Amino acid sequence: GQNIDQPTEMTATEGAIVQINCTYQTSGFNGLFWYQQHAGEAPTFLSYNVLDGLEEKGRFSSFLSRSKGYSYLLLKELQMKDSASYLCAVRDPNSWGKFQFGAGTQVVVTP
């Protein structure tokens, strides 16, 4: 079956680092995406991994291990505006590239 797991909530201090883990079990794999979503707003694209390894983009980095069905999103130098929900999504090539989403991880940044 299809299953994507990520923690429900994480709390960290401004300026710190937080790592959000995502594990997946899907029938197919054609890339893993991370989106950021502020409450009541549209999810916005953060990163994409299709090969194993680390992708770095400014304060945000994302890692993928396909053999382990595992990814993480690393947020460095946390700012108050980073308080949001972070969605992990896997694209399934067997279903016309449909995305399977995790429930999201709510990150709370405290002063």
Added chain:
Amino acid sequence: DGGITQSPKYLFRKEGQNVTLSCEQNLNHDAMYWYRQDPGQGLRLIYYSQIVNDFQKGDIAEGYSVSREKKESFPLTVTSAQKNPTAFYLCASSSGRYEKLFFGSGTQLSVL
């Protein structure tokens, strides 16, 4: 600026009523999608359309209907058959099956 526009931002439905959520994009994307978001759950796919005049059911299509008469527009109707319609509805588009999704700002639907 290119983007996806959803309207209205908030919508209330009475018992037995059909309501339609609007989604318009000017990104020139072929593919469009409708997702439902409930608290504590991941986004679930309702319907998607790969091209004009064609659409397919997603994982939770029962009680919903769509049309795709124009490339720019993909309205979603929540029918009276949908018994639990209260949710946040997100429209998205992509330039192809292997491209990332762009999302609209969402419509919060509630039942009176």
